Amino acid sequence: MTTISYPPKPSPGDRIAVISPGAGLPGLFPRPFELGLERLRKEFGLEPVEYPTTRTMGASPQQRAADVNAAFADPDIKVIMASIGGDDQITVLPFLDRELIRANPKPFFGMSDNTNLLAFLSNTGIVGYHGATVMVQLGRPVAMDELTAESLRAALFTSGEYELTPAERWNDVNRDWADPATFDAEPETRPGDGWTWVNPDRVIEGRSWGGCLEILGWLLMADREISRDLSVYDGGVLLLETSEDMPSSAEVFRTLRNMGERGLLQRFSALLMGRAKTWSFERPNSPEEAARYATEQREAVLRAMRAYAPDTTIVFDVDFGHTDPQLVIPYGGLVRVDGPARRITVTY
Numbered sequence: 260m261t262t263i264s265y266p267p268k269p270s271p272g273d274r275i276a277v278i279s280p281g282a283g284l285p286g287l288f289p290r291p292f293e294l295g296l297e298r299l300r301k302e303f304g305l306e307p308v309e310y311p312t313t314r315t316m317g318a319s320p321q322q323r324a325a326d327v328n329a330a331f332a333d334p335d336i337k338v339i340m341a342s343i344g345g346d347d348q349i350t351v352l353p354f355l356d357r358e359l360i361r362a363n364p365k366p367f368f369g370m371s372d373n374t375n376l377l378a379f380l381s382n383t384g385i386v387g388y389h390g391a392t393v394m395v396q397l398g399r400p401v402a403m404d405e406l407t408a409e410s411l412r413a414a415l416f417t418s419g420e421y422e423l424t425p426a427e428r429w430n431d432v433n434r435d436w437a438d439p440a441t442f443d444a445e446p447e448t449r450p451g452d453g454w455t456w457v458n459p460d461r462v463i464e465g466r467s468w469g470g471c472l473e474i475l476g477w478l479l480m481a482d483r484e485i486s487r488d489l490s491v492y493d494g495g496v497l498l499l500e501t502s503e504d505m506p507s508s509a510e511v512f513r514t515l516r517n518m519g520e521r522g523l524l525q526r527f528s529a530l531l532m533g534r535a536k537t538w539s540f541e542r543p544n545s546p547e548e549a550a551r552y553a554t555e556q557r558e559a560v561l562r563a564m565r566a567y568a569p570d571t572t573i574v575f576d577v578d579f580g581h582t583d584p585q586l587v588i589p590y591g592g593l594v595r596v597d598g599p600a601r602r603i604t605v606t607y
Contacts, residue, residue: 261382261383261384261491262384263381263384263385263386263466263591264364264384264385264386265386265418265589265592265607266364266365266366266385266386267337267364267365268338268366268415268416268417268418269305269337269338269366269415269416270337270416271303271304271305271416272304272305272306273305273306273337273338274305274306274307274308274335274336274337275299275305275306275307275308275336275337275338275339275340276307276308276310276330276333276336276338276339276340277296277299277307277308277309277310277313277339277340277341277342277393278310278312278313278323278326278327278330278339278340278341278342279310279312279313279314279315279318279323279326279341279342279343279345280323280324280326280327280341280345280348280351280369280372280373280375280376281323281341281343281344281345281346281347281348281371281372281373282316282343282344282345282346282347282372283312283313283314283315283316283317283318283342284316284342284343284345284394285313285314285342285343285393285394286314286315286316287316288394288436288437289314290398290436290439290442291394291395291398291399291436291442292314292342292393292394292398294397294398294400294442295342295392295393295394295396295397295398296393296397298397298398298403299340299393299397302403302408303411303412303415305338305415307393308336310326310329310330311325311326312325312326313326313342320347320350320351320353320354321354323348323351324351324352324353324354324355325354327339327351327355327360327376328355328356328359328360330365331356331359331360331363331365332359332363334363336365337365338365338366338367338368338415339365339366339367339368340367340368340369340391340392340393341367341368341369341370341373341376341392341393342392342393342394343371343392343393343394343395344369344370344371344372344373344392344471344502345371345372346372347372348372348373348375348376348474349375349474349477349478349481349483351375351376352375352376352379352483352484355379357379357383360380360383360385361383361384361385364384364385365385366386366387366388366414366415367380367385367387367388368387368388368390368391368392368411368414368415368587369387369388369389369390369391369392370389370390370391370392370470370471370579370580370581370585371392371471371474371502371581372471372474373392374389374469374470374471374474374475374478375474375478375483375484377389377470377590377591378468378470378478378483378484378485378590379484380590380591381468381484381590381591382484382486385591386589386590386591386592387589387590387591388414388587388588388589388590389467389470389498389579389587389588389589389590390407390410390411390414390579390585390586390587390588391407391411391414391585391587395585396411396583396585399445399446399583400434400441400442400443400444400445400446401442401443401444401445402445404583404584404585405584406424406426406578406584406585406586407583407584407585407586410423410584410585410586410587411587413587413607414587414589414607417607418606418607419606419607420595420604420605420606420607421604421605421606421607422602422603422604423577423578423586423603423604423605425451425453425454425576425577425578426451426578426584427450427451428448428449428450428451429448429449429451429534429578429582429583429584430446430447430448430449430582430583431534431536431537431538431549431581431582431583432446432447432538433503433538433539433540434446435540446583448583451576452576453576454574454575454576454577454601454603455557455574455575455576456572456573456574456575456598456601457561457564457572457573457574457575458570458571458572458573458598459572459598459599459601460572460598460599461528461572461598461599462595462596462597462598462599462600463494463496463528463529463572463595463596463598464593464594464595464596465494465495465496465527465528465529465593465594466495466496466591466592466593466594467495467496467497467498467531467588467589467590467591467592467593467594467605468492468495468496468497468498468527468590468591469497469498469499470498470499470500470590471500471501471502471580471581472499472500472501472502472506472511472514472515473501473502473504473506473514475499475514475518476514476517479517479518479521485523489521489522489523489526490526492523492526492527493526494526494527494528495526495527495528495529496527496528496529496530496531496594496596497524497527497529497530497531498531498533498579498588498590499530499531499532499533499560500532500533500534500535500579500580500581501533501535501536501556501580501581502536502580502581503536503539503581504539505536505537505539505542505552508552508555508556508558508559509559511556511559511560511563512559512560512562512563515559515560515563515564515567516563516566516567518567519563519566519567519568524563524564524567524568525567525568525571527568527571528571528572529571529572529573529574529594529596530560530564530568530571530572530573530574531574531577531579531588531594531596531603532557532560532573532574532575532576532577533576533577533578533579533580533581533582534553534575534576534577534578534580534582535552535553535556535557535580535582536580536581536582537549537550537552537553557575560573560575561573572596572598574596574603577603587607588605589605589606589607592605592606592607593605593606594606
């Protein structure tokens with residue numbers, strides 16, 4: 260069984276590698292990327308270092324893997340952050356140097372397609388951080404969301420416990436990065452309704468695993484970065500969230516069903532389900548359509564959990580997915596889900 264540990268933390272003034280192991284979208288949309296880099300410098304005191312494929316669309320898996328390996332190998336780099344996600348990072352995994360990375364552990368921040376690298380790091384014995392990409396969270400128009408910034412700062416620079424709090428206001432409607440007017444005003448938000456708890460009758464503390472549901476499905480199909488020994492997940496906290504691809508409730512159910520058939524779903528003692536993203540440029544849902552989509556997704560999750568893991572404690576609408584704000588969750592790190600007190604605490 261792999262022993263997993265937290266890598267050393269950076270300090271203000273340190274160098275942060277900014278890489279694009281998924282897609283080189285900074286080359287297509289430089290404005291949110293440059294804004295994110297500026298905030299890394301001015302608000303977090305870190306000096307960004309770009310790599311050859313950071314702004315390169317269409318870079319090969321080998322080229323992107325070379326950047327990941329180089330970032331971990333460089334002793335002057337103290338922390339690594341993805342520019343954004345993508346949809347084929349799974350092809351990068353075979354070219355990563357696991358022993359080099361194991362010998363040079365560093366905090367890595369990313370989400371979405373970066374579920375691939377987070378799962379790889381977890382299997383390598385390194386706690387990663389689900390959340391905070393340069394273009395999306397740091398490149399938010401006008402200002403970062405306060406919850407996101409506070410969580411990221413704590414995850415970057417502190418160790419110990421951090422209590423998550425439900426967002427009072429949130430947003431999942433995007434604006435066009437190619438339009439300069441997008442950056443003239445903060446995103447419009449709407450009131451949050453807090454978390455919804457199922458089976459909140461116990462206190463669970465375990466290591467987290469999971470990520471973007473679609474990416475997990477791909478990893479399961481490719482049989483990559485899923486432990487052969489499923490007992491490593493016993494008593495853990497499963498993190499699941501869905502992307503702007505907005506999978507149907509049927510697809511969500513089937514993915515969870517298949518995890519159950521593999522014997523994986525029932526290993527976890529708690530499930531944190533990220534707030535569903537209900538709007539995309541391809542599917543600009545009305546508020547009523549968005550609410551229906553979220554309800555149908557929740558029902559699909561509950562249907563699968565009742566069939567395979569009926570006693571699992573579930574918390575819905577935790578802000579760690581493709582919506583705004585975004586709380587950073589340690590991946591492979593400790594998460595405590597206190598049902599009776601309705602509290603979630605992570606260890607950074």
